[in-house]
Structures are given as structure tokens and as C-alpha cells.
Amino acid sequence: MPSIAPANRHFVHRSAATLPDEFWSAARRDPAHFNIILPIALDYRKSGDRLPGETPTWILFYNSSGLEFVSSLTSTKMGTTYPLFIASATLDPLSCYAPSQLTARVEHIAQVLLSVVPNAVKRIYSIFAPAAISHAFCPVWSRLTNVRTCTEPYYAAKLSVCTLSTLSKRSPTLNPGVELRFAAPADLDQVARLCYSFAAESAPFTLTHDQARREAAILIEKHQVWVHTVEKQVASIAAYTRNADGLATITKVYTSGNFRRKGCAERLQTNQGPSSLFGHGFNQIALFVGVANPARFVYGKVGFQGLDDRATSGFEYWTEIGFDRSVVELGHW
Incomplete structure (x- = not known):
């Protein structure tokens, strides 16, 4: 079980070169879960952070056991902004967190984002994360910023993996x-x-x-x-x-x-x-596929796991939820 105490330390990184070993270790331990944050961080590191768009921001959140969550705000190769991405860096599945524990974590994450990200209310136009994190984060963010969430998620997907x-x-x-x-x-x-x-x-x-x-x-x-x-x-x-x-x-x-x-x-x-x-x-191919997308059956036949309607394992639910577009500056990805 995760520690009851919420993450109590955080470190902000504006350069991929400063990301610590525990970040790379956690991401490489589960590259499918980190299939967004890890490749983007590698691109920044290889380029010496010379990619188009805004200065990147990674925030690492720690509890008493070590690195627990990673958030990122980065840009695409076309210079447009990505959503807020959040990934879990622990060995504990998110299902181990009681609702109050997860709420405490995302409350801390939201407060830190507001304190360190320039124009955070405009910049964070959506969050894409494991569904439990997205659904816990959005009401907290709305309460802290008075920015409403969009009625329907932008994307509700299963993260699936195909192996040889x-x-x-x-x-x-x-x-x-x-x-x-x-x-x-x-x-x-x-x-x-x-x-x-x-x-x-x-x-x-x-x-x-x-x-x-x-x-x-x-x-x-x-x-x-x-x-x-x-x-x-x-x-x-x-x-x-x-x-x-x-x-x-x-x-x-x-x-x-x-x-x-x-x-x-x-x-x-x-x-x-x-x-x-x-x-x-x-040796692994990852894919996000919409939960209502009929093509999921095609991907299942190809070899992507957990896409059958009866599947109970082999996938993760991820959700992108947007914030009031009259307030935020919409990016693209």
C-alpha cells in the first residue's frame, strides 16, 4: 500500500539534462506507462533542450519512499504545447490508493503547478493521465482556479501493448x-x-x-x-x-x-x-485506442492486449479532460 502521507517534496526541472537518475529509472522500468513523458524527455536531452516552443517543465513529486509522480509541460516538434501529462512512478498500482490519498496527492500537484508554472491557468488547457489521476485532479484544479472542466472528456482510451x-x-x-x-x-x-x-x-x-x-x-x-x-x-x-x-x-x-x-x-x-x-x-509497441473506437477489435487481432470488451488486464485506462476553452490557450498534439 502507498504511504498514507501525501507527497511532501517536489523538484522542478527546466532542462532534461537535470532530470535525476530516479526519473530515468522509473520511466525505463515501465516505458509503456511513460510512453509520452519518456520519449519527449529524451528528445529534449538529445537536443540540449533546443526544441521549438516554450521552456519545458518537469516536476517530480516524492513521498517518504521515493519518487511517486511525474508531471510534464512540454512542446511538440511543431512548437505547439502538449497537455499536462502526469504519470505514476511507483510500483504500487493506482488502485492501491484510497480516494482520499489520491486527492491529497493531486491537491499538492495542483498547488505546485500554480506556484511554479508561468500563466498556469492559461497554459494547462487539459490533462492527460491515467483515468484515476485525471478524474481526481480536475475538480481540485477547478476549485483552485475557478476554471470549469469541459463536459465530456476529450479522449477516453485504453493503453495497450503488443509484444513479439x-x-x-x-x-x-x-x-x-x-x-x-x-x-x-x-x-x-x-x-x-x-x-x-x-x-x-x-x-x-x-x-x-x-x-x-x-x-x-x-x-x-x-x-x-x-x-x-x-x-x-x-x-x-x-x-x-x-x-x-x-x-x-x-x-x-x-x-x-x-x-x-x-x-x-x-x-x-x-x-x-x-x-x-x-x-x-x-520489443514493445504501445497504442492508445479510444474505448468506443470500433478499430480496437482490429488492434486486438493484430496482437495488442486487453482490448476485448471482457478483458480485465493487459491495459490501462487513460483520460484527457479539457478546461474551459474561453479561459485557456488551446495547444495541439
Whole structure:
């Protein structure tokens, strides 16, 4: 059981170079749980913190046993701001915390954020964290700031992992005219169109056509997006953009409307996605999938765990909850 006493120490880091060993140890012990915070921190460290956007902020919260929670406020490679991310750094599952214990933790986290983050009320436009943390944090934050939460979560998802042992061994049939490969520069216009459409269905995090083109160009340049083409037309894309220490995270899967329900996403995942990543030094593939997203059954067939409606293990619930958009400055991710 976690210590009853709430986290009583915290340390603020504005540079990834100053993050202590216990942060890296906790993140690498459970890279799937840290699949957002860890790769972003590594990107900052590799670049010497020279990434576009605001100065990053990581806050580490400790209890009497050691590091307990990590929060981060960072920027994307396009310079837009990420939500507030919070991860648990202990071996204790969140289910071990009594509601009063978790409330005490997030109360402390919220007070520290308000004291050390410039313009925190505007900057923290949403929180994305394990569902228990998000749901505990939001009423505390609203009480302290008088900023209402949005009525519906922006995203309610399961965090699932595929390993080489769970990866489906079957390969869906490839029809004539179908090609599965990394996107090439010549695909920029078509990939940008699907990036734009993906964002259009992910309100409030929409993109302009120019922003979608820039995102597509970054994905192609970094070899982080696969395409499923049919007669040279890009029907489906899959991107993996957060990768660290043997773990890759699939961050975008989208199929054009006129190619849906034709097995494109499953072919792309089974023949190219995870199977390709396992051949390039990764031993786990993480994926967030919406709890009501029918594609979760496709991912389940590919080998991602815990996505069956009857599953009781093999996944974590994560939730993104937004704050009043008339008050905050909305970022994008």
C-alpha cells in the first residue's frame, strides 16, 4: 500500500539534462506507462533542450519512499504545447490508493503547478493521465482556479501493448495493386490530406491545411509514417512518433473514408507496422485506442492486449479532460 502521507517534496526541472537518475529509472522500468513523458524527455536531452516552443517543465513529486509522480509541460516538434501529462512512478498500482490519498496527492500537484508554472491557468488547457489521476485532479484544479472542466472528456482510451509473443502470426492477403511501405516525399500531398482529416475528426485539436502539410513533412522526413496504397492512392496511414528504449508508440492510424471496412488498417498493422518495428530494435509497441473506437477489435487481432470488451488486464485506462476553452490557450498534439 502507498504511504498514507501525501507527497511532501517536489523538484522542478527546466532542462532534461537535470532530470535525476530516479526519473530515468522509473520511466525505463515501465516505458509503456511513460510512453509520452519518456520519449519527449529524451528528445529534449538529445537536443540540449533546443526544441521549438516554450521552456519545458518537469516536476517530480516524492513521498517518504521515493519518487511517486511525474508531471510534464512540454512542446511538440511543431512548437505547439502538449497537455499536462502526469504519470505514476511507483510500483504500487493506482488502485492501491484510497480516494482520499489520491486527492491529497493531486491537491499538492495542483498547488505546485500554480506556484511554479508561468500563466498556469492559461497554459494547462487539459490533462492527460491515467483515468484515476485525471478524474481526481480536475475538480481540485477547478476549485483552485475557478476554471470549469469541459463536459465530456476529450479522449477516453485504453493503453495497450503488443509484444513479439502476442503479435498475430497471420498475414492478411495483399490484393494486386496494394503496397505497404514507408511514406516517401512524393506522398506528401496525400499524407497531408489524411493528417488533416484525422485532426478534423479529433476536435478540438484540428489542423489547418498548412499545419497538416508541415506535420506530414516531419513524419516523412523522420521515416515515422507508413502508407497503405491502392493503385498508388494512399488509402491509410500509420505513424509512430514517440520511441524510446525498446518501446515504440503508434500515435496516428487513419484510413480514408472510401477505403474503410476493407481491412486497410489491419493489413498495415500486421504486414508493416508492429512487425516492422520489432525488426528495428523495438520489443514493445504501445497504442492508445479510444474505448468506443470500433478499430480496437482490429488492434486486438493484430496482437495488442486487453482490448476485448471482457478483458480485465493487459491495459490501462487513460483520460484527457479539457478546461474551459474561453479561459485557456488551446495547444495541439
